[in-house]
Amino acid sequence: MNNVARTRSRNAVSIAGIDSFHIGGQVVKLQDQPKLQMRVAGDGVTREVDLNGSYVTGQLYANHVKLANPQHEVPVMFWHGGAMTGVTWETTPDGRPGWQWLFLENGYDVIVTDAVERGRASWSPYPQIYKSGPVFRTKEESWGMYRFGPVSGYHDDPAKRQAFDGQRFPMSGVDALGAQLVPRWSIHDAESLAAYEALLRRVGPVHLVAHSQGGWFALNMVLRAPELIKSVVVIEPAGAPSLSKHDLAGIAHIPHLFVWGDYIEDVPAWKKYRDGADSFMTALRDEGGVSDLLDLPAEGIRGNSHVPMMDDNSAEIAGMVSEWVAKNSGH
Template structure:
């Protein structure tokens, strides 16, 4: 007899992937020296002895973690980079909160080598002392912020610590029963590391040779800026609900001719103050790209009859259908060979 957990495991009749290599590396980072730090005593294990610790000395900061899966016979023209949003990590792309295969697996099955990163200060990239290196203490995302503001699971006033009393949007595509699982993915974030993070992403692009960028939320601005810094190496930019974008008064979009851009947006945007104030930057940049004769496609899912999508497009219950829209665009741009 199957247990409940066994019966809920995802099953598939698809053929196993043929993998050439799985690995990881760190990119970016610099050695800095700490001084003026007090001595401390550390207990390394429960009931163990106290060890005196000298905190002054050299440490590495600003590094980014990257995990890759390379196929034995990829069909993509170059690797696909998956870059997460603010207060999140690369786990967003791996498995959905309700236990389904995520976009990492979707695009591996489509034929791409896939690279999933944890940006500076996130997940396995670790973080640095503050205020010695980072200028302030971190922010921690609350459940209400995620539910009502950033991810748009319900309107203002709809969050409640009691799941029975929560009021998600009636057509919400995110499975609200798994909200606590989604909260497990939240990590601290700092507001002072944009330069370090951009430097690490740029270093990743330089290391890769050629790549396609698929970004989410805060990662969108980093991805669009990385393309500006390396237009000959970035073959396409896909931005899922970017929360920011380059300023056309500071950057020349003309350098991105030949680099197609896709923007994808979900539902409830016009009734959410956070997104009402966040979207104009992406609008301005998309229009500047179009004016520079850059290939731009702007997809608003409700305009295509697809309703109920939250900010967590890669975790909503129609995530594979959204990924298929992205894949179809990549096929049209000649960035992956069609089967057969």
């Protein structure tokens, strides 16, 4: 892709409706759980809380914003990464419009999701339903894995943090991003894919834009439900599945865009993730498919972190992605 100057369009946004719903999952019934005596609201009286009964588990949450006059027939759907929720796409940690709004301005209906076990999708009791406890992400881990700076550059005092030279994630947003992080589990890939597929079957086909762990889910979903995905944009996917010749034949018609930021070589885990995604991209190209790369540093755009939708040039990158989606909508 060419690095060309872009001015962000600011089309008026007239919203016809917002549809919020949960989809997917199953009902699990618990028995033989202890009955508790507890106060559940402020200074209210103590009452019995009975944990026996039916629970919905494995569902996801979706928020579908519909324009009064969409300029594109197919909506854009956003999937977030690990330890994150749909807020990834809503507003940047330092208060700028997120990609949800920017794509609405560009004339797309937009669907933002909270994946299974995250955010408004909720999670389930463990070990009664989930078989293990959650994993939590610290601000220190985020600093390193999101490539804000060297691990040694993190400090509790914001004034003492040392970011990578040219870092484009606003340092004023580091603590706000830390507040967004949520518990996650590492054992629910099957449940997550099932819920995502149920969502696609309800609202698809879509242009799918996915980040990090969500990118891994997206590349697997292309194999699972290719008829429901018009194009797919994976932003720094956390790995990619291996492809057989049969797989390639079934998905080569779907345009793919792979987006990467800066400082990849500074974090070994991201070098491995990129190697896997590059293999996927190359295999698609060899099959004759549209498999494009937006390597931001190679385009002369330096300093982007693992979360380019939050970086100080997020609107510019959203514009580049939106242009690519529009260009490839006819496939």
